[in-house]
Amino acid sequence: MVSVEFTGEATMNEVCYIHSGGKRLKSEIIRINGNVADIQVFEMTTGIGVGDDVEFTGELLSVQLGPGLLGQVYDGLQNPLPKLAEECGFFLDRGVYLSALNETKVWEFTPSVEAGAKVEAGDQIGFVKEGIFNHWIMVPFQLGGVLTVKRIVAAGGYTVNDTVAEVEDEKGDLHPLTMVFNWPVKRAVKCYAERLKPSETLITKLRIIDTFIPVAKGGTYCIPGPFGAGKTVLQQVTSKNAEVDIVIIAACGERAGEVVETIKEFPELLDPKTGRSLMERTVIICNTSSMPVAAREASVYTAVSIGEYYRQMGLNVLLLADSTSRWAQAMREMSGRLEEIPGEEAFPAYLESLIAAFYERAGIVRLKNGGNGSVTIGGTVSPAGGNFEEPVTQATLKVVGAFHGLSRQRSDARKYPAIHPLESWSKYTGIIDEKKTEYGRSILFKGDEVDQMMKVVGEEGTSLDDYIIYLKSDLLDFVYVQQNSFDPVDAAVEPERQQHVYDILMDILTAKLDFAGKDEARTWFNRVRQNFLDYNGKEWKSDEFNKLEATISQLLADKKIGAEAYAEGF
Amino acid sequence: MQKVYSKIESISGNVITVTATGVRNKELAVVETRYGPSLAEVIRLKRDEVALQVFNGGRGVSTGDEVRFMGEPMKVSFSDNLLGRIFDGSGRPRDGGPELADTLIEIGGPSVNPARRIVPQNMVRTGIPMIDVFNSLVESQKLPIFSVSGEPYNELLARIALQAEVDIIILGGMGLKYDDYLFFKETLEKGGVLSRTVFFVHTAADPVVESLLVPDVSLAVAENFAIHGRRVLVLLTDMTNFADAMKEIAITMEQVPSNRGYPGDLYTQLASRYEKAVDFEGSGSITILGVTTMPGDDVTHPVPDNTGYITEGQFYLRNGRIEPFGSLSRLKQQVNGKTRPDHRAIMDGMIKLYAAYKESLEKKSMGFKMSDWDEKLLTYGEMFEREMMDLSVNIPLEAALDKGWEIMASCFVPEETGLKSELIDQYWTNKV
Ligand SMILES: Nc1ncnc2c1ncn2[C@@H]1O[C@H](COP(=O)(O)OP(=O)(O)OP(=O)(O)O)[C@@H](O)[C@H]1O
């Protein structure tokens, strides 16, 4: 942190540059007191000295919004990393800032309004094709009031910086519009008609999530878990398989290597629905742990601003932030340097309200043109010591709509995804009738009780009926809750298949089964499990799939002698 | 231009302040004490008040000592002349050899652009089944050994170092016991790799703060070798000492601690070192194997906890064995799909069964009757510990996989293993 004496005016969150050793180092004002501004530097501070000049820009920290964001890999301040590598080589040199968008690329622009039209901030005036999407060119979000289109260019090729229209505001001032504008990252975009209640399930193709603890389009969820429990892998598979238009990955203060996997893998992977590379629907904001910490704080805001921008075009956006704890820690480091009065675990007292404000930027909205768009936010949390009773987890749980808690015990036992099926919850509706999922849950719950009890009274002290419940719960856990993300088929399960398979499991879970003893029961369940496992690995409706399904049905028919009393109603 | 000041305003712990102008953040200075010169680094500037951390410690520094500013941050010499040499924490020779001053390089330099990294893909074979089968080590991985003091972690480090196919080994010792230092020297010498090893050693007898430089110096040198196409293995032992030195400075600087006295930026500080592990596109690589001792065998202690969140897995060393639970190589899936078709299945399947064994063991210890299934698991667990986990087992990966099938076949019928039928058809060894 650097303190600067200034003359004239300074604005909170204004961007400034420190001139040091022949470099301009980007910084942001985070406190003003009299004629002294405290600024956080988005770079390493080595070599800065007392007496260095500071240049104030008058601009707030902003993102550039325009066509060409998709497929990009940015740092937390929207510096394009591949471009930077061309310029600077292996390392992230200080003080080099490049334009976020390709300024020479020519886009085919098609106007959608005519001169004389009345428009407002966020309204569409034309579009270009960005990959498979119509990328709508919109009236910049910060322009107020009703504007009149004075002039709009004819369809044709333009670069992002070419003027494509001119609008007049209520005061009679003219504003030339290009295809790009800046938006201050810390302000939520609000140019929509209304916010709606998230009600449609966002399909992740993970059984445990879609069936038991679903996510909704426009909703929020969090994934807390100790290190190594599988938060990142979970987000990686979600980023590949989720049924949304656009995925924004905010790699915030975590390992560079993990981002590299995505950067190298996504261009090769095809989106089964569109046949195009996954990279074409993805934006990566990558401010990994060894990159400057102040830029890490900014990175989640950069990411969500880009999300809101695409939502405004009527698209469904999923923002995955890994890890929000690193963002919170960045705030803690800054707060410490400002010598603010610390709250719990030295986090700043305003931590909770900032976390709430961040998740508030998710939402499904009705646009003024009648269409819908959504931003869904899923954030991982990395609690110290794996203990959820800590400020970041607790503050997050207060505001999110679903909680996917990872358990060390489950990850140690290689039960992936290691989401705890009983402790996790969701306020959203999933793809399977709630009555059925409640039944499944109750089996898991009772099975867990029997398991606990067996630890006290031993297997011989447990009744055969209880033991069967335990085996049923174990089966449900093993073949449905757990899912192999590295198996080509099992990795992503379509809703239709989830529903189908869940019904087959329901048949087993509700059945009264006839066993002579525990050993026979265990053997039978082992056999069913084995067949189910193979079944999960077969292509939907393939011959082998059907054959295994028949085998499972036969196994059940052999032992089924009716329905259990506790399964009444099914 | 070097500026000299001869009035130290305050001395507190290992931090001194002087009044000086024209000084820059992170600049290096030399403090001339009556016990000899010590390096110091600027850690805070407040108008003309300059705070420095003194690497030899504040003890014996007098208010009248001279402080000479060097006009630039800490640098270290880099060339092939380093090979086979032994230095202390701040880069001074410890082996009686000549000081090196050719091609000085910056330490603690900027991080690698993620766009220029490549996905790691070369397995480092160690001959240790708990690593090769269950948690494969990968070139350019950063991975610590979590352990309590008294465990043979330095032996394990040395064994992996000797077995790994790398061009250069750099040993960064922090608070290293003198005996351990000699052990490394002898072992690497016997293994014939000393001539491609560089030591940066801070021993338990040296001032604590001096250990702060060890990771940066070691990794700066490693980075330069890697850029020149060399595959470098960096051994850092013990990173808990490094974290404790940081804690000491933070407390002296009256920073608000976040957790058990450690500074709030512990994660960032550790990460900026570990993240130096890299596979450069079109060039060499850095693999980091560290040691993190866990005070009180407590993995939730801030140092192991933050480390676990940074590194790409960890090996838990307990009772002389690498524990399957808690041990993890996050890069294993980059390599274990290309070894043998049964590798992944064995890896997951055997651990699941071992977890079940642990449960049976617990039941047994509580005096419950053991079912047939429990009995099978007990046999399995004991075999697994003896033939897989024991550190004296030294066999290639493929032999270890075969051993895995053999163990399972002698304990279970196929469907009890939870493995897919295709693999069972192919690999199940019917033993009588
Ligand atoms: N679904 C899964 N299937 C198989 N293995 C998994 C799965 N999830 C996690 N793992 C294993 O666990 C390792 C750690 O997972 P991951 O990196 O996602 O943990 P994390 O919770 O993000 O940890 P950290 O907080 O330290 O970043 C992976 O490298 C992989 O080996």
Ligand SMILES: [Mg+2]
């Ligand atoms: Mg992670």
